[in-house]
Amino acid sequence: GAGADNDLYINQAIVFIEDAIQYRSINHRVDSKSLWLYRWYYSRTCQWILSLTITVILALAFIEEPSSLTVTSDVRYRLPAWNPPCGLTESIELLCFLVFAVDVSVKSYLIGWKEFWKNKWLMAYILTLIVSLADWIVSLSFFCKESVRIRRILRPFFLLQNSSMMKKTLKSINSTLPEMASVVLLLAVHLSLFTMFAMLLFARTKDNQQDKEWVVYFRNLPDSLTSLLVLLTTANNPDVMIPAYSKNRAYSIFFILFTVLGNLFLMNLLTAIIYNQFRGYLLKSVQSSLFRRRLGIRAAFEVLSSLKETPASAQQSCVSVGALLQVLQKAEMDSRCKQAIMRSLKMCSCDQLSAAQFQKLFEELDKDAIKQHPPSPEYQSHFMQKMQFAFGHPCFGYLGNVVALANIISICVVLVMDADKQPSERDDFFLGAINCFFILYYLLEMLLKILAMGLKRYLSYPSNIFDGLLTVILLILEIATFAVYGFPHPGWRPEFMGLLSLWDMVRLVNMLIVFRFLRIIPNMKFMALVVTTLLDLVKNLRAFAGILVVVFYAFAITGIMLFKGAVVPLGNTSVGPMNSWNIGPTTSMTLLKKKVPSWCSACSQAGIVYCLLYVLSVHLICRWAKIYFVAWWLISSVIWVNLFVALLLENFIHKWDRRCQRESLSGIEYQRTVELMFRDVLEEPTEEELMEKLHQHPHLQLCR
């Protein structure tokens, strides 16, 4: 009937508007039941469960069998890690797989059969699930004793497929690959030609004293290749040059040519290529988000205009205000936006809305939320007003900064003086006394500020929250110290008591004080600009970080599988394939303690991009390790760092260009989003584009 139809239209409009708010695609089924399923699937609870499942399945690696999650990473000292009984991690995994199965079926159903066949990500998702399940069954049938677990390498895929941003970024990276491959090929040609040159130049001579270069770095083809590859990472520079240079200065020309061509030109060419590819990347992605939003709103308009209440006689389609109000009440959106739209709907006296008016109403979504701080309290007493003026003044804040600086300097002085003292000689009285004074001042400052601004206004500034929180923590620590160890006095050197020693307490307090010093940042203009740029960057980098996690995870798991058991404690050094470690060119003593697997997990779990450079420099003889580390260097260090630089350049240059513009508005604080940064550059989609896209919708049949 017409009523049911109307309900359907209203529901469709609600979902489309929610799609627009979340920048989602509207290409999903639009019948009543599917709409209910869709809203359920995208409800906060469901998405939260999905994220939790992904986190859990990724985190499993930390407790699974060859895990290295122990306090120390040193194989000589560490206790055997906890080994979960067979079936525990497996049953958790099965639960996760079930959630993923539900996820993939709901997703496939919602986009419809036809679209499903076009969607390679969904098919890969199903394939991954099937392979993982098969591997899981194999695992259980071997009672968890099997050596290779393919499903562990496949796990990061679940993270990848869940984020549309990541998929888009990956596509973008993918389109740069041919050019990157050309540069990498060029690097390879460069490397091989120079290797041949080096082998001819530093050949074995009859005089054994003279060919140090040959012995250490250019003994044979793999050695020479490795030496020069490591030189490309600059890790063995200038070690590799020293023997030849001390023989004849002219040899340095070879190394200089190699470094300049390889490092300065070819490596930076990679940066240029990647930057060139990503120059429009942010703008493009924001532009497509805008298109999705406009499309969602237009789709909502179209379905609402087919409601039966609309007078059929109207020349152009329009929407009644009542229907829109109904939709707005049911749609989930930011309450501030909802109120603003309601308000402007009431102010507009007309009964029917055209498409343009409809779009205009929802422009509220694109606007900055102007952050208003609550007013200061108004005091009656003249004295209080004066107090308020004095302590609400910026100068009081500057005074606080100066005091914090003084505190830092005093800590620094004490540290320098105590540097060479034995722990037993150390006298904690001085530091305890001055810290006590400074913390009292911080408390006073906080209280006076609250008095001047009122609690609400005080808490509306993030810098005050940071400040206040640290002050409270410091106060609690200080009170705890005094409660346990008594008040400081000269020669104050109490015994160890309770959870932490006095010395640890004092160190913790000092670290917090150093951390609290960061409150000066918003007071320095250039620093504030840099910090806001970096924060923006972090927002935009989420997709990249996700891909990085995927790559790190895959590398870590591969590394653990490849090098399992390759490292043994220092006692018996000659066991396993890693006994060639001690051939390394610079030293052997310190390097023996470095272990590939713990390094893999350290590098990978942690995220140091450069840590490989040094590991490579010790000339892993083991072939696999070499290939593994070169791949790791290329992907994590070269390509990812260049991607990062490209994004940073993009972001920073945008921000920099707009700096002057912003300074004029400095009175008002905006809650800025990425979308807003580009607002003046974005193009509004035309009505024709929107309608064409709407008519291509696989499930929605529009009347006109």
Next chain:
Amino acid sequence: GAGADNDLYINQAIVFIEDAIQYRSINHRVDSKSLWLYRWYYSRTCQWILSLTITVILALAFIEEPSSLTVTSDVRYRLPAWNPPCGLTESIELLCFLVFAVDVSVKSYLIGWKEFWKNKWLMAYILTLIVSLADWIVSLSFFCKESVRIRRILRPFFLLQNSSMMKKTLKSINSTLPEMASVVLLLAVHLSLFTMFAMLLFARTKDNQQDKEWVVYFRNLPDSLTSLLVLLTTANNPDVMIPAYSKNRAYSIFFILFTVLGNLFLMNLLTAIIYNQFRGYLLKSVQSSLFRRRLGIRAAFEVLSSLKETPASAQQSCVSVGALLQVLQKAEMDSRCKQAIMRSLKMCSCDQLSAAQFQKLFEELDKDAIKQHPPSPEYQSHFMQKMQFAFGHPCFGYLGNVVALANIISICVVLVMDADKQPSERDDFFLGAINCFFILYYLLEMLLKILAMGLKRYLSYPSNIFDGLLTVILLILEIATFAVYGFPHPGWRPEFMGLLSLWDMVRLVNMLIVFRFLRIIPNMKFMALVVTTLLDLVKNLRAFAGILVVVFYAFAITGIMLFKGAVVPLGNTSVGPMNSWNIGPTTSMTLLKKKVPSWCSACSQAGIVYCLLYVLSVHLICRWAKIYFVAWWLISSVIWVNLFVALLLENFIHKWDRRCQRESLSGIEYQRTVELMFRDVLEEPTEEELMEKLHQHPHLQLCR
């Protein structure tokens, strides 16, 4: 009289047009004598003498007293360097100073008294000369025994002031300094806060086994600061982290935070700032060159139009063709351009030229020179024509590339096989035989190509010149080998004879063959693009390279002065302030042999940007050395590398954008200049701008 006036005008026009061609400023004196002096000063001979003088005075450092120009850099083995007698270098210096004195007086005279006072560079030039002369007198009066020679540090200034490009670049760098200083300040804050954190975190404990981190890296404030500074250069990564990490994995968070914030964010911020500043740099400089050219031509037009022959009745000023022809014949310019202008002057039937026509004539200067290869010879015989087709075909070139590749591979195979053989066991027969065969093929290829293309056409391709030259050298070497050592036969192991041993000859031949393999570059599209970009870059980088030379020179001289005698041979290690070298964290053995002064000169004279990173990592204890190396790292590595990256990005992105455009024209070879690259983006100066500038000319009084 009128004739003398006319001569003056003609001479002025000649000089203005030469100015326009060379992109020089026209703000110089314009009376007859000054014009003669001006043309003499800018004649090739004079400029060549000036360049030679600058080269000579800079090169003096290689033979002056604490010079290190010996074959080996190892203090243990090297012979005492040649010490020039007192007065030899000094008299050369005096000659140079005289040339500079003439240069500065001519320059000052030519720009005129008024302009001289505004020109800070000229004043600094005079000041430098005076200080240098004073120092020279002091030096002589001490009979060359004085320890400090200020004039040696001042020398690079002479290079700097002679290039207008360098001065412009320096100005550009200068305007970036405030922002760079902010980032460096930020880095300093970052470093100092993290140092305090580190000192609190890795404090001395009662258990001596546990505080390795403290002992090695964070013993006191300077140590901690150095450790973290070196971590910022990534030279001691992950060494510095290992002890703490093996105690507790959580400590790695500190190092990761430091590296990510410092290296990824702050260091790349520097790149972003410098790139942002230099984005328009090339375009701007090309634009100002264009303005100078148009201004010169316009000035020539204006002076020619004041010639008495011109009919005074003409409404607008114009120039007679005869006068222009007279000017053209006397002006020094590219003969191709001259002919083209003459030709179009004859084709234009009119007698008088307007300003627009005049400018249009000289647009020939801006045009690409289309390079036309001479035609191939036309053979009568049918057989010869077939030969010509076969060997003129690109496939023959590809075959040559394949043969060159085969040669490379064969050398590579022999190298791998011979890698572990003693020199006495080595049999040179195989390599000798195949190289003989390959060189014969190369000779044949060259002769056939000359046959097919004719000698002139063959030589008109640079790749052929490269190819042919190397082939001829290879042939000569091979003939010399056979003449000295006879033809190769199995067991061919002749004794050492003549200048080079057979083994050295073979190595030289092999190196040349590897080098010849570079001829494949133009055959690979992407490689060709990259290589042309790099060549363009080298052209644009001349100014930067000059500034780099200035900085390197100053650092090298300072280093030599600071660390003179600080290094002693290995026998008595504990002499001098450098005995603290062996405290270094990783090794002491190899590092003891590294010497600051030879390093300084190696780094500086040679140009390796990264060589410091490792030197820093050995924890120089000597304060001065530390400060010196940090300054060196900041300037040469951080700032200069970032400048280079910025320019590379700029150049590459321009080139990349225009690639599609160029591909359509690929049939024609252009001799491209920087100016032409930007031709579509450049703005032509308006007539008003030109005339306004002309009226501001300090010496030229225009009638109108």
